[in-house]
Amino acid sequence: MKINENVKIKELTTMRLGGLARYVIELETVEDVEKAYLFAKERQLPVFILGTGSNVIGKDEGFKGVILLNRIKGIRFIDELTIDAMGGELLDDLVAFTTEKNLSGIEALSAIPGTVGAAPVQNVGAYGQEIEQVLESVYAYDFKEEKYVTIKKEDMNLGYRQSIFNQGEDAGRYLIISMRIHLSHDRLTPPFYTSLQSYVEEHQITDFSPKSIREMVTEIRWSKLPKPEEMASSGSFFKNVYLDDQEAERLRSMNVPVWEGNKVPSGWLIDHAGLKGKSFYGMRVSEKAALILINESAQSYAHLKQAREEIVSIIEKKYGLTLKQEPVELE
Ligand SMILES: Cc1cc2nc3c(=O)[nH]c(=O)nc-3n(C[C@H](O)[C@H](O)[C@H](O)COP(=O)(O)OP(=O)(O)OC[C@H]3O[C@@H](n4cnc5c(N)ncnc54)[C@H](O)[C@@H]3O)c2cc1C
CATH class of the missing domain: 3.90.78.10 (UDP-N-acetylenolpyruvoylglucosamine reductase, C-terminal domain)
Known part of the structure; x- marks a missing residue:
């Protein structure tokens, strides 16, 4: 794990605002999570978990604690349709991987910025799909009980842009290390979400394979949304x-x-x-x-x-x- 001091939060968040963070620790292995937590505990400093900062806004006064940057990588099959993805992977890389394998379930989440670990936090969604529809469980570190835990989807209280990870008394309690999803060989069928449906009709597209949906969604999204690296x-x-x-x-x-x-x-x-x-x-x-x-x-x-x-x-x-x-x- 890498420990950096006095890091500009504006460089860690896509809104590009925010003062200095006292410490920023890059987590590269599962063991790093507990080590980093103990680093903060010994110094009696608060922790904040960050993926790519695409849904976090930094404040002028900065953060006098420890930011944990989830950079733990890896994607593996558990069975033909079940995948474990590590939280530091980019969600879009996971979508690319699954659509390459011709699996359906997250193709409409293409081009959503951010990490896999953040996806369940606000139950990311777009074009009629939400991560909730394929999520089985997450493996996490529990800062309160100071141990690694598995949390099933039923216990996450997932809703529109919310979950136990960002709402209520357990918000910020768990660091999501990996996410288990269950996909299918099905195909999305029309009618699609309005803008996707219009695109399909305009271009007379009949291929609704995961890869084709991914291509369409990516094109539609970047025709109207600002790319974080540009704006x-x-x-x-x-x-x-x-x-x-x-x-x-x-x-x-x-x-x-x-x-x-x-x-x-x-x-x-x-x-x-x-x-x-x-x-x-x-x-x-x-x-x-x-x-x-x-x-x-x-x-x-x-x-x-x-x-x-x-x-x-x-x-x-x-x-x-x-x-x-x-x-x-x-x-
Ligand atoms: C141009 C643009 C388009 C977007 N489009 C969509 C969209 O279509 N649909 C949508 O749902 N969102 C969208 N978003 C929002 C954003 O992409 C998602 O919220 C994404 O999940 C954030 O991922 P991140 O890694 O950047 O998380 P961050 O912004 O770093 O963190 C977000 C929250 O999750 C927590 N968190 C992060 N990682 C973990 C972890 N491993 N364990 C526990 N908590 C964690 C953080 O503490 C914070 O509370 C968009 C953002 C941008 C900039």
């Missing part, structure tokens, strides 16, 4: 809003689209409030995908905070709904 962002900055029946009715009467499960797409709200392409304190609402906030020139977390407050307030005034930030803050 600083955390992907979707706001979560979609889920309403009770009464609120859903109120929004419908305002001609706001309310989808299945009383879900209101926050991107639609931001778009129809005329905010696409607008800049606030160096943060710009993407012209292509209104849910994405791009760090164009903001140098500090304070700028992001001001931008967020302004956008939230505009949407509150127009629709009476409060948008919630999706990326977590490093503290």
Whole structure:
């Protein structure tokens, strides 16, 4: 394991904000996890787990603790359809591996930035697939009990962008070392998620193999989403809003689209409030995908905070709904 001191958090996160981290430890083996935990414990320092930082925002004051960077690699078959992937692998590399093997289950998660270890944390999803649909269990280190544990999917309380790993009293308690998924030989069948369906129709595509879906999803995603290496962002900055029946009715009467499960797409709200392409304190609402906030020139977390407050307030005034930030803050 590699221990680095006084590392810039902005260089570890895709929004490219944040001061110095006291220590950053790169974990390369399973044993490193316990060793790194003990390193922090001996110094009575808090720990924060980081993958590629694509859903984490650093703060100006930095982090006076130990950041654990999961870089543990490896992908192996358990049986014909079951795979164990180590948490430091990139999720997209795992998708490439499984689609090469002609296996279905995560092909629509192509090109989501980030690591395998972070995927169950917010139950990553895109184009109608969520990791929950294939996840069996994770192998993790439990900081509370100070031991390695296996956690089954049923015990993870997975939901829309949430799990026990990021919500409630166990948030931050486990470091996910590896994830076990179960795939299939099936094929996704139309109708697909709206933008994928439009692509299929426009290009008259009839090959729905995992590899073909991967290619289409990757092309669609990068035609509208900012690549982290080219533009600083955390992907979707706001979560979609889920309403009770009464609120859903109120929004419908305002001609706001309310989808299945009383879900209101926050991107639609931001778009129809005329905010696409607008800049606030160096943060710009993407012209292509209104849910994405791009760090164009903001140098500090304070700028992001001001931008967020302004956008939230505009949407509150127009629709009476409060948008919630999706990326977590490093503290
Ligand atoms: C351009 C762009 C597009 C995106 N599109 C999507 C999308 O379509 N769907 C989607 O769901 N997300 C999307 N995201 C968000 C992001 O890709 C996911 O949240 C991803 O899972 C984050 O992975 P990461 O390795 O970067 O995690 P990080 O951002 O480093 O960490 C995210 C959270 O997980 C925790 N964590 C990380 N690794 C571990 C571990 N091994 N064990 C325990 N906890 C851990 C962290 O403490 C933190 O709370 C997008 C982001 C960007 C920048």
